[in-house]
Amino acid sequence: MLWLVIFGSGSIVASTLAQNTPKATPELNKQETASVALDGRTIFKVSNSEEFDAQQRASLINSELKETLESEQSVLVRVEQGDRLPTLWLNDQYLMTVTERDSQAGYTVEEQARIWAGLLQQSINQGLRERSIPFIKKASIRALAILAWAFVLHWLIRQIWNGVIHRLLRRFWPLSDSQDTHQASRSLNLISSLGLTSARLGLWVAVILYIANQFPLSRRLSYQFGGTLTSTFTSGIIAFGDRSYTIIDLLILGSLIWGLVLTTKLAADMLRSRVLSIAGISRGAQEIISVSVRYVLIIIGVIVLLQIWGVDLSSLTIIASALGVGIGFGFQDIAKNFGSGLVLLFERPIQVGDFVEIGEHQGTIERVGARSTVMKTLDEVSIIVPNSRFLETELINWHHDNPVSGLRLSIGIAYGSDLEVARQALLDVARANPDVLATPAPQVIFTGFGDSSLDFDLRIWVAQPRRQVIIKSNLLYQIDAIFRERQIEIPFPQQDLYLRGQLPLDISAELKSLLLQLLQYQQQNGFRADSSSLQPKPDSSETSP
Known part of the structure; x- marks a missing residue:
């Protein structure tokens, strides 16, 4: 309710500002007055004259005043009556002529000239005093004191914010420990951080402005910077219809839209955590309802907001067309993922809480967003998957329609083992495990004769597929224990090598003839050999030296 009140108040302010926004007409955009300032302090404003416009007159007067102060001499401002209009002089130097347009309502030109002369004299005297050494020392001490207090307040703001304001925010938005309110908790932390940052930023902006206002030079620079900034933010930069909008208008509109998005998000989180969860609706249905409500509220x-701001929606057709072309070319992946997100929400091939397998990843669906889906793996690692992947690739959803899922464990026993004893042992393990469902009943399938084992498949069904890794591990531990107890051997791959023949080896007549021919050939070519070479040589260790 707090955020609804804030957003409603912002909308009322926006409508008031929008109604008071000036139209883009040349008469209002034309500057009719300009400020005469000294050391960053505005003294009065002058109007257009016959020879110069207001800005030119103000620039000339400001230059004369600046040169007068830089001379650091005493100045007397006096009024002299001209031929038709009074004039203002600084000692013996002409400053300006007071015209009929300069006189305010209820004052004659002469009276206005005397008033301005008094203001000028007061400002010049103050400027000379602020350039003295004693004043600069006092101003420096004040600036250092304010700076020290600023550091203290910077620390106190954090303590007060974390100790009081943050608790008040949580009181307006109480949170439970359930996982469904994780997003709401993140939103509150974001709001708290933004508020703390804004408070500190406001403090330092105020400190900088105060310190800058203590010295003539910094005040003058601050005045010039502020004037440039003001003219930049208050000049119309975009027009819709007959209305011109400034940067400030656009910033306010953007802030209200951002506030709208944040408010709808908080409202959707509250709807899901405070209403839908109590009603006993499944997590997937809660996500669909909350996201749909959020999108509708945003639109x-x-x-x-645009209607309150005075924007004619028909004038946005060109921008919408250009945006459509940009989406078609540059943002087609984002548009595809956004469309896929809508399909996932309404077709519901996956829902929040489902245990799925896509590609190499297995995990639980935590959130289905507009562009991507967050999946938490068995290692408690969050993976952000684009929505289009769930529609373009094969998806295994262990919870789709029915969370009961089958698991298969491949077991091999040694040849010669009693098959019935092994089958009964596997069934006993499956029936004793509390995670295995009694219906459908566990099954032991004899799959064939392997190279070194008799192969079985133990098929079981579980109601918690996300725990399949733990369930398989527990079953394998229990199978190993019961096989040891019932003396069932689990084989390992092995090969036996058989050598057939007699020792010493018998040589065929053909081979012996070939060897003799080889020896004769070696003798003819200078090699010494005899038939004794065919006999095994005695070991060197047995021969006498």
């Missing part, structure tokens, strides 16, 4: 809120 309606943006339309209402």
Whole structure:
């Protein structure tokens, strides 16, 4: 409710500002007055004259005043009556002529000239005093004191914010420990951080402005910077219809839209955690309802804000067309993922809480967003998957329609083992495990004769597929224990090598003839050999030296 009140108040302010926004007409954009300032302090404003416009007159007067102060001499401002209009002089130097347009309502030109002369004299005297050494020392001490207090307040703001304001925010938005309110908790932390940052930023902006206002030079620079900034933010930069909008207008509109998005997010989180969860609706249905409500509220809120702001929606057709072309070419992946997100929400091939397998990853669906889906793996690692992947690739959803899922464990026993004893042992293990469902009943399938084992498949069904790794591990531990107890051997791959023949080896007549021919050939070519070479040589260790 707090955020609804804040957003409603912002909408009222926006409508007031929008109604008071000037139209883009040349008469209002034309500057009719300009400020005469000394050391960053505005003294009065002058109007257009016959020879110069207001800005030119103000620039000339400001230059004369600046040169007068830089001379650091005493100055007397006096009024002299001209031929038709009074004039203002600084000692013996002409400053300006007071015209009929300069006189304010209820004052004659002469009276206005005397008033301005008094203001000029007061400002010049103050400027000379602020350039003295004693004043600069006092101003420096004040600046250092304010700077020290700023550091203390910077620390106190954090303590007060974390100790009081943050608790008040949580009181307006109480949170439970359930996982469904994780997003709401993140939103509150974001709001708290933004508020703390804004408070500290406001403190330092105020400190900088105060310190800059203590010295003439810094005040003058601050005045010039502020004037440039003001003219930049208050000049119309975009027009819709007959209305011109400034940067400030656009910033306010953007802030309200951002506030709308944040408010709808908090409202959707509250709807899901405070209403839908109590009603006993499944997590997937809660996500669909909350996201749909959020999108509808955002669309309606943006339309209402634009209407309050005075924007003719028909004038946005060109921008919408250009945006459509940009989406078609540059943002087609984002548009595809956004469309896929809508399909996932309404077709519901996956829902929040489902245990799925896509590609190499297995995990539980935590959130289905507009562009991507968050999946938490068995290692408690969050993976952000684009929505289009769930529609373009094969997806295994262990919870789809029915969370009961089958698991298969491959077991091999040694040849010669009693098959019935092994079958009964596997069934006993499956029936004793509390995670294995009794219906459908566990099954032991004899799959064939392996190279070194008799192969079985133990098929079981579980109601918690996300725990399949733990369930398989527990079953394998229990199978190993019961096989040892019932003396069932689990084989390992092995090969036996058989050598057939007699020792010493018998040589065929053909081979012996070939060897003799080889020896004769060696003798003819200078090699010494005899038939004794065919006999095994005695070991060197047995021969006498």
